[in-house]
Amino acid sequence: MTTTQTQVERPARVPARDSARAGAPSLGRWLLTAAALAFLGLFLFVPLALVFAKALEKGLSAYAAAITEPDALSAIRLTLLVTLIAVPLNTVFGLAAGWCIAKFEFRGKSVLTTLIDLPLAVSPVVAGLVFVLLFGSGGALGPWLSAHEVNVIFAVPGIVLATTFVTFSYVARELIAFMQAQGREEEAAAVVLGAGGVQTFLRITLPRIKWGLLYGVTLANARAMGEFGAVSVVSGHIRGRTNTVPLHVEVLYNEYAFSAAFAVASLLVLVALVTLVAKKTVAWRARVEKR
C-alpha cells in the first residue's frame, strides 16, 4: 500500500511520531471503512438482497408463474414497445446534439446545453402533468384529438411521450461529454482528405464515441423501462392494456401479492444491474483505449 511505503521511506529523524502513526491509522481506517459499509448496507445492500429473497420466497415455480401470467406478459410487452420507440428517438437526438455542440462554435451554445439538462430537473409527476395539460380532455389539443378519435392520454402514445421526455437527456449528455473531450481535428482531417460527411461520421466519429454511446443508451434504457411517476400520471392504469412493468409491480403490491410484485420487480433489478456492469465496462474500455 502506498501510504505504508511512504512511512517506511521517511527519514529516521522522526521515528517516534512514525511508529505512533502506524498504529493509529489502521484503527481509524478500520472504523471509517466499517461506518461507510454499514451506511451502504442499511440503504443499499440489504434492500438489494431483500428483492431477490422476497421474489423467491414462494419457490421458483411461483416466481415463474408471476412473471409469465398474462397481465405480466402484456406489461413486459408494453414496456419493451415503449422503450424501443423512446430510446432510438433520443439516441438520434443525442447524436445530432452531440455533433453540433461538440464540433461547432455558435451563439447560444450554453443555452442549448442547459436546456438539454432541463428534463432531469423536472419532477416525474410534473413530466406526466404537462402531457395531460397538452393532450388531456381539458387540455390545449384535447378537443381536436377527441374530434378525430385519437387517444393520447390514458393510452400508449401518452406513455411513449412521457417516457421520451424523462429519458431525453441521457444519450445527449454522455455524447456531448465524449465528443467534446475528443475534439474535432480527426474529422476535419478526414473531410480535408476528401471524405464525405456520412463517411466521416461512420468511419471516424462513430468508432471513437461507441462506448459513450453505448453507456448513454444503457442509461436511457434503464430509465425508460423503470419510469414510474410520469407514466403513472398518463397511463390510466388499465390492466393488460396500459400498465407497464413498474405499474404492474405497483398493482400487485397494492393487492398484497408481495412475492409476485417482487418477482416482477426482480426483472427490473436485473436491468439495473446490467446497467451498472455496462458502466464499469465503459469506464474500463475508455481507460484501455486511452493508453
Added chain:
Amino acid sequence: MATRAARRVLPGFRLSFGYAVVYMCLLVLLPLSTLVITTAGMSWPDFWSAVSSPRALASYELTFGASLVAAVVNALFGLLVAWVLVRYRFPFKGLVDALIDLPFALPTAVAGITLTTAYAPNGWLGAPLGRLGIKAAFTPLGITIALIFIGLPFVVRTVQPVLQDMHAEAEEAASVLGASRLQSFVRVVLPQLLPAVLTGFVLALARGIGEYGSVVFISGNMPMRTEITPLLIVTKLEQFDYQGATALAVVLLTASFGLLFGTNALQWWTRRRLATP
C-alpha cells in the same frame, strides 16, 4: 483561427443543429409551456389559494424538510464513502463501488416497495428499529429514508474524482509540520472538497424535492401528515383540478430550477477560483 476553419470544413451543422432544436422544442419546450399557459389563465387569488392552502403548505414542509435532512445525511456519509473508496483498500471494493450507482439505475417503484418492506414494522430493518421504539415506514422518517436512498450516489460521485486527483503533497507537508490527521483533514483536504460536496448536496436536494415513486409506498400518504407535494399534484389531477395541480407544479419546478441554476453558478465560481490562484 482553427475554430473558424473547422466550422467551414466540417459538414452537417445546419442539419444536426436544426434537428436537435426542433426535436427539443416539440418534446420538451412545447409541453413545458403548457405550465406557463395554464398558470397565466389563472387569476392571482386562485393561484395564491392553490399554492398556499394548509394542505399544500404541510406538503412543502414535509417535502423540503425531508429532502433537506436526506441531503445533509448524504453529504456527510457520501463524503465518508468517497473517502473510504479512494483512500483505503478492502475486499470487494470494486463491487461496492459499482453498486453505489444502483439508485440511479433502479426504478423508483422497485426502490419504493423494497424499502417499505425492509423498514415496515415486521421487516428486516423495521423490526429491530421497532424494538428501539422507532417507527420508520409510514412516517416522515420513512420518507427521509427513501430520499437518502435516491440521493445516495450524488455526493459520492461528485467527491470521488476530486479526491482522486488531489495531490498528497499538501497533506504530507501538513503532517510533517506537525498537524494531526484530523487537523490536516479539516484544514487541508476539506476546503478542496467543499465545492464538490456542495454540488452533490444540491443535486441530491433537487432530486429529493421532485421524487415520487420511491416515496409513495413508504410514506403512508396521509394528508397534512405524510403527503409529499408530488403526491398532492397527482391527487389534484385525479380530481381533474388541472389548475391546482399546475400551480403546485410551478412551485416544485421553481425550487428545482433555482437549485440547479445555483449549482451551475457554483461550478462556474469554483472553476474561476481554481483558474486564478
